[in-house]
Amino acid sequence: MSTEARKPPPQIALKIRRILGGKAGWNGIAVQFAFAAILGWIGYEIVSNARANLENQHIAAGFGFLRNNAGFDVNQTLISYTGSDTFLRVFVVGLLNTLVVSVVGIVFATLIGFIVALCRLSPNWLLSRVGEIYVEIIRNLPLLFQILFWYLAVLAALPNPRQSISLFGIAFVSNRGLVIPSPIGQSGLEPFLAMLALGIVAALVLRFYARRALFQRGLVIRIWPYVLGLLFGLPLAAALVFGVPFTFELPQLKGFNFAGGSRIIPEFVALTLALSTYTAAFIAEIVRAGILSVHSGQMEAGASLGLSRGTTLRLIVVPQAMRVIVPPLTNQYLNLTKNSSLAVAIGYPDLVSVFAGTSLSQTGQAIEIIAMTMGIYLLISLLTSAVMSVYGWRVSRSLGA
Amino acid sequence: MSVIASNSFVRQDLLTERPAPVKTTGFVGLMRTRLFNSPTNILLTIVGALLLWFTIVPSVRFLMVDAVWSGKDRTACLTENAGFVVGACWPYIQAKLPQLIYGFYPEAERWRVNLTFVLAVVLLVPMLVPRLPAKGLNASLFFIAFPVVAFFLLHGGGIKGFGLSWTADLLQLFDESIVNAGQALLTLSKTSAIAPLFWIVGNFIVLVGTAIYWLIVPLTWLRDQLQATGQSVWTDFAITAAIVSLIAFVLGGGVRTGGRALVSSLVTFIAMAIVIKLMGLDHGGLPVVATNLWGGLLVTLVVSVTGIVTSLPIGIALALGRRSTIPLIRIFSIAFIEFWRGVPLITVLFFATYMLPLFLPGNFTVDGLVRALIGIALFTGAYQAENVRGGLAAIPRGQGEAAAALGLSWWKTTSLIVLPQALRHVIPNLVNSFISLFKDTSLVSIVALFDLLGSLRASFSDPKWSTPSTAFTGFAFAGIIYFMFCFGMSRYSLFVEHRLNAHRRN
Numbered sequence: 001m002s003t004e005a006r007k008p009p010p011q012i013a014l015k016i017r018r019i020l021g022g023k024a025g026w027n028g029i030a031v032q033f034a035f036a037a038i039l040g041w042i043g044y045e046i047v048s049n050a051r052a053n054l055e056n057q058h059i060a061a062g063f064g065f066l067r068n069n070a071g072f073d074v075n076q077t078l079i080s081y082t083g084s085d086t087f088l089r090v091f092v093v094g095l096l097n098t099l100v101v102s103v104v105g106i107v108f109a110t111l112i113g114f115i116v117a118l119c120r121l122s123p124n125w126l127l128s129r130v131g132e133i134y135v136e137i138i139r140n141l142p143l144l145f146q147i148l149f150w151y152l153a154v155l156a157a158l159p160n161p162r163q164s165i166s167l168f169g170i171a172f173v174s175n176r177g178l179v180i181p182s183p184i185g186q187s188g189l190e191p192f193l194a195m196l197a198l199g200i201v202a203a204l205v206l207r208f209y210a211r212r213a214l215f216q217r218g219l220v221i222r223i224w225p226y227v228l229g230l231l232f233g234l235p236l237a238a239a240l241v242f243g244v245p246f247t248f249e250l251p252q253l254k255g256f257n258f259a260g261g262s263r264i265i266p267e268f269v270a271l272t273l274a275l276s277t278y279t280a281a282f283i284a285e286i287v288r289a290g291i292l293s294v295h296s297g298q299m300e301a302g303a304s305l306g307l308s309r310g311t312t313l314r315l316i317v318v319p320q321a322m323r324v325i326v327p328p329l330t331n332q333y334l335n336l337t338k339n340s341s342l343a344v345a346i347g348y349p350d351l352v353s354v355f356a357g358t359s360l361s362q363t364g365q366a367i368e369i370i371a372m373t374m375g376i377y378l379l380i381s382l383l384t385s386a387v388m389s390v391y392g393w394r395v396s397r398s399l400g401a
Numbered sequence: 402m403s404v405i406a407s408n409s410f411v412r413q414d415l416l417t418e419r420p421a422p423v424k425t426t427g428f429v430g431l432m433r434t435r436l437f438n439s440p441t442n443i444l445l446t447i448v449g450a451l452l453l454w455f456t457i458v459p460s461v462r463f464l465m466v467d468a469v470w471s472g473k474d475r476t477a478c479l480t481e482n483a484g485f486v487v488g489a490c491w492p493y494i495q496a497k498l499p500q501l502i503y504g505f506y507p508e509a510e511r512w513r514v515n516l517t518f519v520l521a522v523v524l525l526v527p528m529l530v531p532r533l534p535a536k537g538l539n540a541s542l543f544f545i546a547f548p549v550v551a552f553f554l555l556h557g558g559g560i561k562g563f564g565l566s567w568t569a570d571l572l573q574l575f576d577e578s579i580v581n582a583g584q585a586l587l588t589l590s591k592t593s594a595i596a597p598l599f600w601i602v603g604n605f606i607v608l609v610g611t612a613i614y615w616l617i618v619p620l621t622w623l624r625d626q627l628q629a630t631g632q633s634v635w636t637d638f639a640i641t642a643a644i645v646s647l648i649a650f651v652l653g654g655g656v657r658t659g660g661r662a663l664v665s666s667l668v669t670f671i672a673m674a675i676v677i678k679l680m681g682l683d684h685g686g687l688p689v690v691a692t693n694l695w696g697g698l699l700v701t702l703v704v705s706v707t708g709i710v711t712s713l714p715i716g717i718a719l720a721l722g723r724r725s726t727i728p729l730i731r732i733f734s735i736a737f738i739e740f741w742r743g744v745p746l747i748t749v750l751f752f753a754t755y756m757l758p759l760f761l762p763g764n765f766t767v768d769g770l771v772r773a774l775i776g777i778a779l780f781t782g783a784y785q786a787e788n789v790r791g792g793l794a795a796i797p798r799g800q801g802e803a804a805a806a807l808g809l810s811w812w813k814t815t816s817l818i819v820l821p822q823a824l825r826h827v828i829p830n831l832v833n834s835f836i837s838l839f840k841d842t843s844l845v846s847i848v849a850l851f852d853l854l855g856s857l858r859a860s861f862s863d864p865k866w867s868t869p870s871t872a873f874t875g876f877a878f879a880g881i882i883y884f885m886f887c888f889g890m891s892r893y894s895l896f897v898e899h900r901l902n903a904h905r906r907n
Contacts, residue, residue: 022726032729039733044582046760053759124442125435126449140887141880142840144847145854149880152861153872338745345847356751366755374744374752381743 050367057364065363066091072358074349076265087359094351095376101271101350102337108276109336110329113283120288131284138281144342146278151270151346161257172251172258178269181248182262188238192245195238199230206230267348271340279336283329290325291317323395327388334384338377351376463488463870464877478868489874493866501856501878504696513554513687514699520547520554521706529893531900544710550676555695555703559686560677562624562633564641569617569624576613583607634683642670692770696851698882700770704777704842704852709835711778716785721815723790734786741783746841749776754848773845781838788830792823825901832894836887843883853879 021028054061066088073083078096081089119131138146156175159165164174172179206223213219239245251261294317302312343350344357356373360366424430436446467488469478476482478490494501503511524543527533553559562570586603590596623640627633646666653662680686695703722734741749753776758767767775796819804814824831846855857875860866 020728022728022731024727028727031727035729035733041578041582044585045578048581048585049762050759053763056763122445123435124445124449125431126453127445130449130452136888137884140836140884140891142843142854142883144843145876145880145883148854148858149876152858153876156872157869341745341747342844342847344747352745352747352751356748360751360755366759370748370752370756374748377745377748378740378743382739 059364061365061367063368065365065368068363070359070362072362074354076268076349087355087363090359091351091355091372094349094354097348097354098337098340098343098350098352101268101275101340101343101348102333105272105275105279105336105340106333108272109279109283109332112276112280114287116280116284117287117291120284121291135281135284138278139285143274143278143339144345147270147274147342147346150273151267155266155270161253164253170248170250172253175266176257176263177266178264179251179258179261180264181250183246184249185246186244188242188245191238191242192235195234196231199232199234202230202234203227265348267343267346270346271343271348275336275339278339279332282332282335286328286332287321287325290321293324294320326391330384330388334381337380341377463873475866475868475871478866478870487868487870489877490866490868490870491874493860493868493871493874494878496866497856497860497863497875500860501697501853503699504851504856505694506690506696506699507694510688510690513557513690517551517554518702520550521702531897544713546672546676548707548710550680551703551706553680553682553686555690555699556692557687557689559682559684560634562627563637564645565620565637566624566627566633569620572613572617573621576610576617579613580607580610583610634677638670638674638677642667646670692768695770697856698853700845700850700852700855701839701842703770704774704845704850705835705839707774708777708781708838708842711774712781712785712834712838713831715778715782716789717820719782719786720789720793723786724793738783738786741780742787746777746780746844747847749780750844750848752776769848770850773848773850777838777842777845781834784834784837785831788827788834789823791830792825792827793819795826796822828901829894829898832890832897836890836894839886839890840883853882 017025017029021032024031051061067086069084070087070090071083074081074090074093076097077093078100079089079093081093116131116134119127120135122128122131158173158175161172161174161176164172164179166172170181203226206226210221210223213221235245249261251258253259298316298320299312302316303309307315340350341352344353347353351373356369360369363369423433425434435442437443465488467486468491469483469487469489470491472478472490472492475490475493477492478487480487499508499511503514506514524539524547528536528539528543533539583603583606586599586606590599590603627637630636646663649666650659650663653659677683719734719738722730723738725731725734750773753772754769757772757775761767800818800822801814804818809817842852843854845852846858851859857879861872861875
């Protein structure tokens with residue numbers, strides 16, 4: 001004879017009240033109704049005013065304009081584009097330009113940022129002061145100031161193409177931008193690329209195998225000679241068998257400008273320089289804080305196990321620091337992508353410049369164009385934060401286990 | 402002596418002197434321990450020294466040694482006239498200084514800008530020094546009184562009415578909009594498929610609007626009477642002062658404890674009256690200077706101070722909304738914050754410049770500067786909300802529960818117990834946000850406002866001063882100004898952080 005524990009009463013009314021009105025109950029529901037009424041009123045005002053204003057200005061609302069011909073040129077395009085293409089293609093061209101400058105900026109910013117962080121952490125007094133000065137100066141000047149400085153002062157002060165500065169005879173820097181050799185595919189290109197892909201896949205498989213052996217059987221397998229062989233040997237062998245994969249077309253000075261090679265426009269150079277040096281200062285601080293956040297006992301424990309300083313850093317300190325570094329680092333990458341919209345100030349054809357700038361002034365479709373521009377940035381940042389929350393969940397799970 | 406010495410171990414002779422230990426302090430010690438203690442370090446030191454040599458020396462040469470200090474136009478800064486490779490061209494800055502600070506603000510009226518700067522400094526400095534008293538009064542002066550005074554100083558113009566007229570105007574506008582919405586629904590109900598619903602809702606809204614109209618009739622009648630008399634401002638002022646003071650008296654606890662509220666309300670109104678009288682706001686005020694004449698450092702400071710003053714209340718409201726348990730308010734706050742944080746500031750400024758005018762009634766034009774200010778306030782408000790939320794999360798739950806146990810309402814708990822502690826916690830973060838706001842104000846130059854950077858860029862195109870070093874000189878000057886402001890703020894934030902963590906140091 002045992003008595004079952006009685007179930008608590010369902011309290012359905014209370015639960016509904018909680019869901020609808022939060023802790024404030026019925027008051028909360030009333031507040032929500034008032035709030036919804038105000039929002040509805042504001043929304044009504046906006047829509048009715050916008051409709052009246054558009055009618056006055058004889059602008060047709062809607063996204064139909066995207067199929068119209070743009071009729072202007074863009075001075076840097078990744079996909080083929082002419083003035084007779086549509087505004088939709090302008091949007092894609094601008095978006096690709098934004099992504100290109102962001103990716104290049106992120107690569108350089110990470111490189112410079114880690115170097116500056118290492119300088120700041122270095123036991124050498126002078127070098128850590130140099131790093132500190134860099135960070136303080138860069139962080140306390142507006143980014144737009146720096147972009148304009150590189151573009152209007154430094155790049156404008158470079159000589160014209162005829163007197164351009166030669167970098168080992170293969171690349172040339174002038175006030176018209178940077179000219180670099182352009183690769184031209186030859187007959188051996190496909191086997192070369194196939195072998196390169198094969199090498200990368202094989203190296204990844206090898207690494208996976210070696211890590212499993214380490215964690216499950218405690219075997220230390222040295223894989224780097226094989227990895228090097230796979231990554232360089234296979235493509236090299238393909239090149240020897242099938243012929244040269246590609247040749248470089250060197251830029252030649254002809255008349256007043258360069259012929260051949262590919263030209264990187266000065267706006268791109270200035271923007272990349274400013275974005276990467278600016279973000280690098282913030283990345284340096286993040287990396288430094290991350291490495292300092294690892295307890296010094298970890299370093300000492302590594303040393304007492306007989307690991308060298310480099311090995312301790314690589315195997316013990318950096319993996320722990322990475323947990324602290326990665327979330328704010330991603331934030332900085334996102335900031336860099338958003339900051340690339342400052343391109344509009346110097347005329348680099350990014351999304352804001354060609355779409356929210358030129359296209360807007362040509363069509364007058366302010367609402368649609370700005371909504372699309374803001375929407376794409378919002379999409380990028382929401383995606384990034386979704387990925388980051390998955391990462392955070394994984395890290396907290398691995399810490400808890 | 403000798404007896405003792407024979408059977409004990411007392412040493413007879415002195416030890417040979419050992420060399421002094423390696424010095425680890427002072428300049429020599431620094432050199433030994435942190436610069437030249439190993440071959441790698443020696444190499445790194447040389448690299449660092451070379452880096453400094455190739456940056457500092459040319460900078461100093463440019464700014465001081467090779468600079469030209471006086472001249473009338475570009476000819477003074479040309480290499481062939483100066484006789485050496487010219488560095489900074491300082492006469493260019495001297496010639497452009499008024500433009501870089503005031504923009505095209507009329508020369509005769511520039512004392513108003515200077516006065517505003519002085520007022521700002523006088524109010525700001527005591528607020529930043531933690532030891533000085535009366536922080537509450539000081540903060541309310543800086544955050545509420547100063548922006549209003551600064552507006553009438555910088556922009557000029559007077560007022561035609563006071564609280565009563567404004568309330569009547571606002572309510573009338575609101576009422577008209579409600580009736581319009583109702584009527585729009587009624588016309589829609591003639592064509593729509595769900596006509597009866599629209600008809601009912603439309604009629605209901607029109608009814609509400611009419612009811613509000615009759616409710617505010619006494620107010621609008623009083624306003625019209627006041628406008629008819631000559632002394633509308635002062636009569637209105639007196640009526641507003643009487644009503645507000647009475648409300649303060651009653652809310653403060655009536656005869657028993659309301660005296661204090663009554664006195665402070667009266668003192669506030671007397672101070673307002675003095676300001677209105679001094680600036681002559683009741684009969685036109687100072688001559689109007691349109692904002693398209695403003696420029697340079699003035700615009701930079703106006704935008705950043707307005708951003709600071711307006712973003713904080715927005716941020717606090719959004720942070721409280723995000724922590725609220727009421728679903729709609731929480732969802733709205735989260736969406737609002739994430740939206741503004743997810744887009745770049747420049748698109749926000751484009752939004753404010755091109756889209757906002759479309760959302761406002763056609764007869765209602767907004768000044769270009771105000772549009773940018775609205776965009777910046779919303780943008781910075783979202784960032785401040787996240788800062789404030791961090792502070793709110795740091796307050797132990799027991800604080801709120803203790804306040805509730807004492808019988809305080811939610812508003813009192815929040816405003817008297819939780820917020821003061823939360824804001825103190827996040828002062829460094831707030832200041833850091835202000836630094837990025839200050840830097841971001843330079844973006845308004847993209848939407849055709851001439852802030853410091855915009856004025857600088859405009860001055861480059863002056864042929865009178867075009868020399869090879871003009872651009873570098875201008876950037877050096879503007880850079881020094883930006884750096885001073887940002888570096889000062891960041892040092893202040895470090896100082897406050899240090900002070901707040903004083904109890905954690907051992």
